[in-house]
Amino acid sequence: MSLRGPVFRLLRTQLSHTCQQSRAQSVAVLGAPFSGGQKRGGVEHGPKAIRDAGLIERLSCLDYSIHDFGDLTFHYPEKDESYMNVQLPRTVGAANKKLCGAVSRVVGAGHTLVMLGGDHSMAIGSVGGHAQQCPDLCVIWVDAHADVNTPMTSPSGNLHGQPVAFMLKELQDKMPDIPGFSWTKPFLSSRDLVYIGLRDVDPGEYQILKNLGIQYFTMRDIDRLGIQRVMEVTLDQLLSRKQRPIHLSFDIDAFDPSLAPATGTPVNGGLTYREGIYITEEIHNTGLLSVIDLVEVNPVLGANPEAVESTASLAVDVIASSLGQTREGAHVSIDEIPAAKDETEKLRL
Numbered sequence: 001m002s003l004r005g006p007v008f009r010l011l012r013t014q015l016s017h018t019c020q021q022s023r024a025q026s027v028a029v030l031g032a033p034f035s036g037g038q039k040r041g042g043v044e045h046g047p048k049a050i051r052d053a054g055l056i057e058r059l060s061c062l063d064y065s066i067h068d069f070g071d072l073t074f075h076y077p078e079k080d081e082s083y084m085n086v087q088l089p090r091t092v093g094a095a096n097k098k099l100c101g102a103v104s105r106v107v108g109a110g111h112t113l114v115m116l117g118g119d120h121s122m123a124i125g126s127v128g129g130h131a132q133q134c135p136d137l138c139v140i141w142v143d144a145h146a147d148v149n150t151p152m153t154s155p156s157g158n159l160h161g162q163p164v165a166f167m168l169k170e171l172q173d174k175m176p177d178i179p180g181f182s183w184t185k186p187f188l189s190s191r192d193l194v195y196i197g198l199r200d201v202d203p204g205e206y207q208i209l210k211n212l213g214i215q216y217f218t219m220r221d222i223d224r225l226g227i228q229r230v231m232e233v234t235l236d237q238l239l240s241r242k243q244r245p246i247h248l249s250f251d252i253d254a255f256d257p258s259l260a261p262a263t264g265t266p267v268n269g270g271l272t273y274r275e276g277i278y279i280t281e282e283i284h285n286t287g288l289l290s291v292i293d294l295v296e297v298n299p300v301l302g303a304n305p306e307a308v309e310s311t312a313s314l315a316v317d318v319i320a321s322s323l324g325q326t327r328e329g330a331h332v333s334i335d336e337i338p339a340a341k342d343e344t345e346k347l348r349l
Contacts, residue, residue: 025063025064025065026064026065026067026110026111026112027059027064027065027066027067027111027112027113027114027323028066028067028068028069028106028109028111028112028113028114029051029055029056029059029066029067029068029069029113029114029116030069030070030071030072030102030103030106030113030114030115030116031047031048031051031070031071031072031115031116031118032047032071032072032074032095032099032115032116032117032118032122032125032126033045033046033047033048033071033072033074033118034074034092034095034099034117034118034119034121034122035118035119036074036076036088036091036092036095036119036121036159037088037092037119037120037121037122037158037159037160037163038119038121038158038159038160038161038264038265039087039158040264040298040300040301041300042264042298042299042300042301043117043118043119043264043295043296043297043298043300044118045298045299045300046116046117046118046295046296046297046298046299047071047116047117047118048071048299049262049297049299049308049311049312049315050116050294050297050312050315050316050319051068051116052312053309053312053313053315053316054313054316055114055116055315055316055319055320056068058316058319058320058325059114059319059320059323061325062320062323062324062325063324064323067111069102069106071116072098072099072102074091074094074095074098075091075094075095076091077090077091082157083151083178083179084151084152084157084176084178085151085154085157086151086154086157086159086162086178087156087157087158087159088159089159089178089179089180089181090179090180091180092121092124092159092180093178093179093180093181093183093184094180095121095122095125096121096122096124096125096128096181096184097125097183097184098125099115099122099125099126099129100124100125100126100128100129100132100183100184101129102129103115103125103126103128103129103130103291104129104130104132104133105129107129107130107133107134107290107291108133112289112290112291112323113130113290113291113292114291114292114294114319114323115291115292115293115294115295116294116295117293117294117295117296117297118295119160119264119295119296120143120147120160120161120163120249120251120293120295120296121158121159121160121162121163122163122293122295123147123163123164123249123293123295124159124163124166124167124181124184126247126249126291126293127139127163127167127188127247127249127291127293128166128167128184128187130245130247130290130291131187131188134244134245134290135187136242136244136245137188137192137244137245137246137247137290138192138193138194138238138239138244138245138246138247139167139188139192139193139194139246139247139248139249140194140196140234140238140246140247140248140249140279140283141164141193141194141195141196141249142195142196142197142248142249142250142251142254142271142276142279143195143196143197143198143249143250143251143253143254144197144198144199144200144251144253144254144265144266144267144270145161145198145200145201145251145253145265145267146164146195146198146201146202146205146206146208146209146216147160147161147162147163147164147251148162148164148165148168148171148205148208148209148214149161149162149165149202149204149205150162150165150171150174150175150204150208151175151176151178152174152204153202153203153204153205153207153208154202154204155202160296161202164193165208166181166184166186167186167187167188167193168186168188168189168190168193168212169186169187169188169189169190170189170190170212171186171208171212172186190212190213190214191213191215191237192238193214193215194214194215194216194217194234194237194238195209195214195215195216195217196216196217196222196230196234196254196279197217197218197219197222197254197270197271198216198217198218198219199218199219199220199267199269199270200265200267201218215233215234215237217230217233217234219269219270219271222271222275227274227275227278227279228278231278231279231282235282235283235286239286239288243286243288244288245288245289245290245291246283246286246288246289246290247290247291247292247293248280248283248289248291248292248293248322249292249293249295250280250292250293250294250295250318250322251263251295251296252294252295252296252297252311252314252315252318253265253266253267253270253296254270254271254276255270255271255272255273255276255314256268256269256270256271256272257270259271259272259273259310259311259314260297260310260311260314261301261302261303261307261310261311262297262298262299262300262301262302262307262308262310262311262312263296263297263298263301263311264296264298264301265296273314273317276314276318277317277318277321277327280318280321280322281321281326281327283322284321284322284323284324289322289323292319292322292323294315294318294319297311297312297315299311299312
């Protein structure tokens with residue numbers, strides 16, 4: 001039977017309803033310890049670093065049933081020749097296919113999903129698997145980089161700079177048949193994507209953003225408008241026509257390197273702590289968050305243990321905030337700290 005017309009619309013409505021129900025009480029965590037989308041080793045240790053920073057304990061303090069499904073395992077073939085300057089295409093394609101299936105199953109079971117990367121190439125599988133269950137989803141991409149290069153525009157050939165190009169329907173005729181990716185087809189319209197935090201965009205990516213009319217906010221835009229207005233425009237763009245599931249793909253390098261030093265492609269002038277957490281608070285307040293990716297934490301690149309700890313702890317804060325932890329409830333009350341209490345009493349006098 002062909003899924004067209006009223007039957008198809010009914011199926012989409014049912015899927016959408018499924019995506020928006022029963023998420024408030026159940027959160028699943030899934031690790032994707034993969035580094036093949038770029039050349040710097042260590043990002044495969046990101047999921048462990050985030051867990052070690054107290055992720056599960058933090059989420060357990062919120063009102064959720066927590067299901068930690070552990071980490072996927074990925075195969076790295078000995079030989080994977082480049083294709084049109086694209087590095088490790090078969091390796092990255094196979095890893096994303098595996099992740100896509102896992103994400104689809106977890107979302108289909110009714111969980112809100114936290115996907116721990118790994119590099120940002122894994123968003124191909126994460127968003128793709130989400131879209132299998134929730135075809136009307138929208139995407140908020142928080143990142144220093146646009147990650148929308150095609151094989152023809154990419155300066156490096158690294159696939160962690162190209163995941164969005166695999167998703168966009170409008171780029172279908174710009175994407176060659178890359179080995180390892182025959183399983184995926186574009187599923188996202190350009191109007192269903194918003195970028196926040198951009199400050200290192202390649203020339204080819206800039207042309208794509210302009211030509212397709214994609215809504216994006218650079219750090220200059222955030223300076224000019226303020227993060228509150230940025231989020232108002234973002235959510236209006238994505239949700240004004242209808243309420244639908246949100247996929248938040250959050251690269252830790254969206255933050256300024258002073259806050260998140262243990263990452264592979266840091267760029268100065270990034271989000272402050274307050275700006276980053278405000279983004280996740282506003283997304284949580286919609287009640288529509290369905291999947292969050294937290295990627296590009298690389299503990300090997302931290303200059304010292306403190307740098308690794310601060311980056312991984314920041315990742316935990318982002319995830320917990322997106323799932324409803326408020327800043328007021330995140331820390332010990334000032335009145336519970338003796339020294340602070342003394343100072344407070346002096347101020348009251």
